[in-house]
Amino acid sequence: MRLTTKGRFAVTAMIDLALRGHDGPVALAGISERQKISLSYLEQLFGKLRRHNLVESVRGPGGGYSLARPAAGISIADIIRAVDEPLDATQCHGRENCQEDHRCMTHDLWATLNDKMYEYLTSVSLDSLVSNERKSVGATAVVSDQRRNVRTLREEAALTA
């Protein structure tokens, strides 16, 4: 798994979207201004997010983007995966013959690290970040997805501490 600023921007933008997507779609121009991310870059990122069915778009005046499904059903891993495309961590993309004698020494390490990171990022939903942002103190109950086990950031942090 790759972890760069690209994914960070995408997550930031998605939070903004979730935070403001109550009535009607949100225009990228607004996100750009609020989050200080260039409009062009956002357009690129949202193209990918749209192709990965995380957001839906409405063209024309009053248009913009909205989440394709409830924020509780979108994990951070989904977002990272969408914008960072390939995402393979093993260098020898699956095939085992990357080395002559001892096939791909670091294979196991990266695979395990990859799993760890996905495990974590999958456990954090967009919704949990948004409620965290809304400063809705009081450990807002977790809304879990049908596919995944999604915890709030607060709970996750508690587990670590």
Add this chain to the structure above:
Amino acid sequence: MRLTTKGRFAVTAMIDLALRGHDGPVALAGISERQKISLSYLEQLFGKLRRHNLVESVRGPGGGYSLARPAAGISIADIIRAVDEPLDATQCHGRENCQEDHRCMTHDLWATLNDKMYEYLTSVSLDSLVSNERKSVGATAVVSDQRRNVRTLREEAALTA
């Protein structure tokens, strides 16, 4: 924390070094050929590794690099940290005023993720990878560092499963 191919290369090279550093130093030319990493790049990376006191160099014929301390005392996090230098995950490097209204929304997320990854990468020692590579089956006992809690990859995986 940033996770790119750069760190991957560094770890791969360090494994090779640990694997062959029994009698005398290991030349980069050998690592380059075995791991298919350009010699120039390795030289750059090992310059950083040396400045971070992870390896020592011996010049002249028969020279090369050797680990500055036992492989059990070097974690993967050490290596990543050495080659990726800055390593800050929060975008608003410490200062809280990255946003006007709601200061740096994703701040908490990235900080927590950062901790998670470090926690994991610190728990994996170079030695554990090497023993794993040597195919020394039978759960080779853990040699723990004086500073850290270092587990074997095998044990770590068991915890996750």
Add this chain to the structure above:
DNA sequence: GAAATAACATACTATTTTTGTCAACTTTAA
């Protein structure tokens, strides 16, 4: 239907990663 708005698409620039080349400098061995 014209004008404005905003997504969509493509081309371009800048930064980072990776490789290549060259010139010291150091130590061992012949």
Add this chain to the structure above:
DNA sequence: TTAAAGTTGACAAAAATAGTATGTTATTTC
């Protein structure tokens, strides 16, 4: 003491990636 093997460092070029600018098309509103 010379030569060879090897590190160290400084650049620069090439490739990949990140980020920006510009143009085009679809919708809505007036």
